[in-house]
Amino acid sequence: MRNVRFFGNVPATKSRYGSHYGEKIFEYRGERYREWIPWRSKLSAMLVKGHEIDLKGNEKILYLGAASGTTISHLADIVDEGILYAVEYSAKPFKKLLELAKIRENIIPIFHDASKPWEYSGIVEKVDLIYQDISQKNQVEILKLNSHFFLKDRGRILMMVKAKSIDSTAEDEEIFRRVLEELSKSFDILLTDSLEPFHKGHIFVYGRKV
Amino acid sequence: MLKLRYNLWFGELGEVLEVSKDLRKSFEGAKNPTPLPFNVSELGLKVFGKDYYGLLRKIAIEVSEEKVEKELRSDDKYVVALVKALEEIEEAMNNLKEKKEELEEVRETEILENFSGSISNLERLKERIEEEIEVVMQRISPNLVEIAGAKIGAKLIEKFGSLENLAKAPASKIQIVGAEKSLYKAIARIKRGKEAKIPKHGIIFTHPFIRGLPKNKRGKMARFLASKISIAAKIDLFRGELEEGLYDSVKKRFEELRRL
């Protein structure tokens, strides 16, 4: 992926910015890198497990559940010529996200509830990718709504799913099966895998709008 | 004929585009019931040229910064007010039910239907408030919700007055808060030289991990849970982000105690 390089088993993103959440900064062949630990970020875990998604650097991305911006800070390094719309509804992590948005020119912070995309429908443009990491019971529904409002035809989705937040009683496998079944009504599933051992009870799903 | 109008962050699009004179206001009002049939950035780039994203980002930061500060100041007050309302409603429902039963014993009267109507109205209101508590708690105290549940978490915040007070309270206080009455009674008995049981749990007593244990193990679980609740409240106060693993440690303790 653009601007990503592995150092041993751990990826890092090429970046001219400083540390955002305590991650290490180092130089390699005259370029600065920010260490991207798989335990801290599900996207990093996905890369460490050998999966890739295609990002050229100029994509428009809608990111749901930005929290304090751990993963977004690396995505911003990757799509350095693109735009990231970062939606988060919880005030405390959002404050930290704002610090990031103030120094990163490609992050647009949006303080809204992702389950109500109509409330930011006149702000967010049509995007190439929707990234979702919100641990909500109805997260598939929320993804579909946002895809209906903002995803380009043949645009892609990348969703992080935590079994326990969808159903705390059923078996993980059963929950993931149901999520995939529900998703495949609106998306072609391109890739899916568990994020263990970095994120317990999580999978990612990568798909394309049909 | 129906005229379509679209609310964009930089203005309103009807037959013509009216560029907003107050971008912060139009940014906040950029809501539309259905997806825009065009790409807002394409239009915006025509209006603002290459400044489009810089301007959008500047407005987005200004508007959300203000909203965030406002919310941080009022969020736990809102939870406190909701919990208080909920308690009042529950009490009112109980009173109504009691009065209704009293009436029923005396006479079959049409008034009884009005009672039932009022009770079911209150029931709906109660459910609505409980839903709202879930939503707000999830946002302001994800860790507390994760290990104590939204309802217990909200009641704790209400008892201590704010998330900050809860986070600063000693775990021993968290463990018994809500059981003050029986605590004072027990102390009074002991002072009089009589035997009494000191209560081991208050609000947190309704937690499934405590109720799911035999009586002799509940005290241990309550102590453990209270200390984890204290940690959860601290993380929620300072960072507000979910900490993976906190719940697992509580569940593990529960399972250990259950097997013992």
Ligand SMILES: C[S@@+](CC[C@H](N)C(=O)[O-])C[C@H]1O[C@@H](n2cnc3c(N)ncnc32)[C@H](O)[C@@H]1O
């Ligand atoms: C697991 S965290 C995301 C971590 C982040 N993606 C990262 O890797 O840096 C989930 C976040 O989603 C947010 N969230 C949950 N439901 C949401 C909703 N309906 N709208 C906006 N944000 C939401 C939570 O407040 C929380 O900050």
